[in-house]
Amino acid sequence: MLNTVDNIQMVDLKNQYLKIKPVIDAAIQECIDTSSFIKGPQLGRFEKRFANYLNVKHVIACANGTDALQIAMMALDLQPDDEVIVPAFTYVATAEVIALLRLKPVMVDVDPQTFTISPAAIEEAITEKTKLVVPVHLFGQCADMERIETICTARNLFIVEDAAQAVGASYTFSNGHKYSAGAMGTLGTTSFFPSKNLGCFGDGGAIYTANDGLAEKVKMIANHGQIRKYEHEIIGVNSRLDSIQAAVLNEKLNYLTEYTQARQQVALAYDKAFENIEAIEVPYRMPGSDHVFHQYTLKVPASERDNLRIYLSQKKIPSMVYYPKPLHSQKAYQTIGRVVGDLSVTDELCNRVISLPIHTELSDEQVSYISEAIVDFFS
Numbered sequence: 001m002l003n004t005v006d007n008i009q010m011v012d013l014k015n016q017y018l019k020i021k022p023v024i025d026a027a028i029q030e031c032i033d034t035s036s037f038i039k040g041p042q043l044g045r046f047e048k049r050f051a052n053y054l055n056v057k058h059v060i061a062c063a064n065g066t067d068a069l070q071i072a073m074m075a076l077d078l079q080p081d082d083e084v085i086v087p088a089f090t091y092v093a094t095a096e097v098i099a100l101l102r103l104k105p106v107m108v109d110v111d112p113q114t115f116t117i118s119p120a121a122i123e124e125a126i127t128e129k130t131k132l133v134v135p136v137h138l139f140g141q142c143a144d145m146e147r148i149e150t151i152c153t154a155r156n157l158f159i160v161e162d163a164a165q166a167v168g169a170s171y172t173f174s175n176g177h178k179y180s181a182g183a184m185g186t187l188g189t190t191s192f193f194p195s196k197n198l199g200c201f202g203d204g205g206a207i208y209t210a211n212d213g214l215a216e217k218v219k220m221i222a223n224h225g226q227i228r229k230y231e232h233e234i235i236g237v238n239s240r241l242d243s244i245q246a247a248v249l250n251e252k253l254n255y256l257t258e259y260t261q262a263r264q265q266v267a268l269a270y271d272k273a274f275e276n277i278e279a280i281e282v283p284y285r286m287p288g289s290d291h292v293f294h295q296y297t298l299k300v301p302a303s304e305r306d307n308l309r310i311y312l313s314q315k316k317i318p319s320m321v322y323y324p325k326p327l328h329s330q331k332a333y334q335t336i337g338r339v340v341g342d343l344s345v346t347d348e349l350c351n352r353v354i355s356l357p358i359h360t361e362l363s364d365e366q367v368s369y370i371s372e373a374i375v376d377f378f379s
Helices: 013-019 021-034 041-054 065-074 093-100 119-125 145-154 212-222 243-274 302-314 344-352 364-378
Strands: 058-062 083-087 104-108 130-133 158-162 170-172 178-180 187-191 205-209 226-228 296-299 353-356
Touching: 013 021, 021 041, 021 243, 041 058, 041 205, 041 243, 058 065, 058 212, 065 093, 065 158, 065 187, 065 205, 065 212, 083 093, 093 104, 104 119, 119 145, 130 145, 145 158, 205 212, 243 296, 243 364, 302 344, 302 353, 302 364, 344 353
Parallel strands: 083 104, 083 130, 130 158, 158 187
Antiparallel strands: 058 205, 170 178, 187 205, 296 353
């Protein structure tokens, strides 16, 4: 057992690469041979193939997921002090770009089962200044987009989906229509950070939309506001996905379904191992949304969470807490935002969640070793 469980990692990018090394190396070598490092043909190929995969009309790649959020919001012509509703239980980037654009983040609570933004909390937070809602598809499954779209449509609010943790996930509406994560709102965004379900070998991101006009505007903003070379119609930024990253993503896209299935199999094995442990709440699967398990996140008693992490570390099992400190408690957001409700669910989650290793290269022996350690701890 000891030999098979050596070197367990939260994400094993090296062994994932080694399995597809020949095609990745060839794709990178093409960029080097042609010196097409910026805006090479690899970029256009990836954007088109990824749009087909998502069944969305436009994909515009950019430098990273944070830029994707910022560019999407810039494209909506929001004005200073317009309010943007976000979940308090999220990575800081979601609110960071709101503040940078001189908008006001309005932090609301999340659903205790899915950990995604609560539609009821959105309704409570809306004022005449509200212009945008940012659902975060957290840990690998979608927020309750049917209810969110109903709320936003009735009040003429924009939706920018943060789908950085849910590439490959989908959501089915009650009428049977099925959409990819990020392809339902006004705009969708994602990250290709290496540890994401579809990750590159550096930084990368993308914006999605079905709207032709918004797509053109996003392209302009990401390219210094240029409508054509040296003609700058709007204020923009410099944010682009380089050709090497596009080439890597173009090859890895061929394996994304396989990667998703591998994560889901690990999740099912964990579920089974923990089914009789009362102290553990396994990840909830919301009807209508599949789960691609960017993270496999348990809820355990707050009094035991940190002790469990120590115990796992002693057994050379990594774990992570996403997120230990909620957005509304961060010093940077104490004075610039608005909090609606007591955010008790968010505060509870920050004290109770723990994420286990889940990735495409976990062996059955490693999953069993991790599971047995956790069962032993609670026994």
